[in-house]
Amino acid sequence: MTAAPAFDAARALQLAARTLDIEAAALAGVKARLDDAFAQATYTMLACRGRVVVMGMGKSGHVGRKIAATLASTGTPAMFVHPAEASHGDLGMVTPDDVVLAISNSGESDELNAIVPLLRRQGVPLLAMTGRADSTLARHADLVLSSAVEQEACPLNLAPTASTTAQIALGDALAVALLDARGFKEDDFARSHPGGALGRRLLVHVADLMRSGDALPRVDPGASFGEMLREMTGKGLGFTAVVDAAGRAIGIFTDGDLRRLIEKGGELRGLTAGEVMHPNPRTIADTALAVDAATLMERHRITSVIVVDADGRFVGALNTNDLMRAKVI
Structure with a gap:
């Protein structure tokens, strides 16, 4: 039986603090880069007559599911469509009345970029959330939201960590801006959360x-x-x-x-x-x-x-x- 590696508690705490510092700096960088593209993206989603369709591969896909859920629960109809499944029929879920929010840190996801021409042909507005402004995804998007980070929190600078934190934060920022623009109130939130504590407080007579x-x-x-x-x-x-x-x-x-x-x-x-x-x-x-x-x-x-x-x-x-x-x- 293989012995467990030695555990260094001090190093674990050091790495934890370093991770939080890196991710905090990443969010500060995202905040500093907020510009008119964010406001235009918010308006595009607000004016959408259909749904906001969120797409992303890998860790960006997990983030995308969370963003879609947050949007839907705060008054913006939204759903997540997996890019790989979209190439095999699920693209039929997307209509010209929808808006696509495509998430990719590199902007070079093959599965995502493969369906971009089809989205453009349909006339579907394409919003890109990416860490690279010169990427394939960014070049084909109508609007680009920068989620770029200087480094990942991973000591190897490989595992998506700070970059996914930046994506989640940008998604939350969009949701908050949209709920405010819609005049979304507590009772609206309760109607989409009837099983939660707030729903019980605001819907039960x-x-x-x-x-x-x-x-x-x-x-x-x-x-x-x-x-x-x-x-x-x-x-x-x-x-x-x-x-x-x-x-x-x-x-x-x-x-x-x-x-x-x-x-x-x-x-x-x-x-x-x-x-x-x-x-x-x-x-x-x-x-x-x-x-x-x-x-x-x-x-x-x-x-x-x-x-x-x-x-x-x-x-x-x-x-x-x-x-x-x-x-x-």
């Missing part, structure tokens, strides 16, 4: 989570103290709403109210719901966002809230456990 129907604790103002306690215990929400004949919640009685009455002493059995309730309870509309319900509960230090419809009728109840199960909080 109170009506989606609230208890309703027979699960709601409710009594009329004339209900006895015993009836009110049975309703609270049976529904398990820690409160009961006091509802008038029109179905509006005119008051609330909670577990905390019960404890305070007991501490005061006195006869409770003869009291009615209307006599012990808190009038004008906190309510929230069933059409409100669940995150607004969470904010309301936090602001007033309550664990449950009454839900009402557009006419002010008691239609639901929501507590912090419901919000936690839905991962709103």
Whole structure:
């Protein structure tokens, strides 16, 4: 069995710091070279009636997939097409309404350059992201975004490292410029990320989570103290709403109210719901966002809230456990 090579922790840290320094310098160089071509590329993608088709081979291809995903998630329809597969039929995915963003550090990728004439024949705008302004890809592109770096972070100056970092950063810069130009907002982001935390916070409404129907604790103002306690215990929400004949919640009685009455002493059995309730309870509309319900509960230090419809009728109840199960909080 071959022995593991000796490990030098100090050298590992030294190389890590060197890598970060090189990549930071690479990004500073990309920033310094930003010019009107970047603005024109952003406008070309913004005005595109189809999709931004991202292409790249090898490590540039991996970067391209990430850029396409970032664009798509921030409001710019985009997809990745592998250049080698494009030569074998996938080029049919590209239409004259699209824009192609071709990524190649050397600008001499055979698979990519083989399809450039076909793209030009279709009249598809071609944006090149490359490290060489004199490359074949750059010469045939409508616009060139420079991702050139002085050196790779790899000690052999071979493995794509700083160059791929520059490509990813340029792709992020395009995505940010485009989302700003589109007026892309939080709710737009949530619609493309419905399974994420932001999607849950911005797309889930109170009506989606609230208890309703027979699960709601409710009594009329004339209900006895015993009836009110049975309703609270049976529904398990820690409160009961006091509802008038029109179905509006005119008051609330909670577990905390019960404890305070007991501490005061006195006869409770003869009291009615209307006599012990808190009038004008906190309510929230069933059409409100669940995150607004969470904010309301936090602001007033309550664990449950009454839900009402557009006419002010008691239609639901929501507590912090419901919000936690839905991962709103």
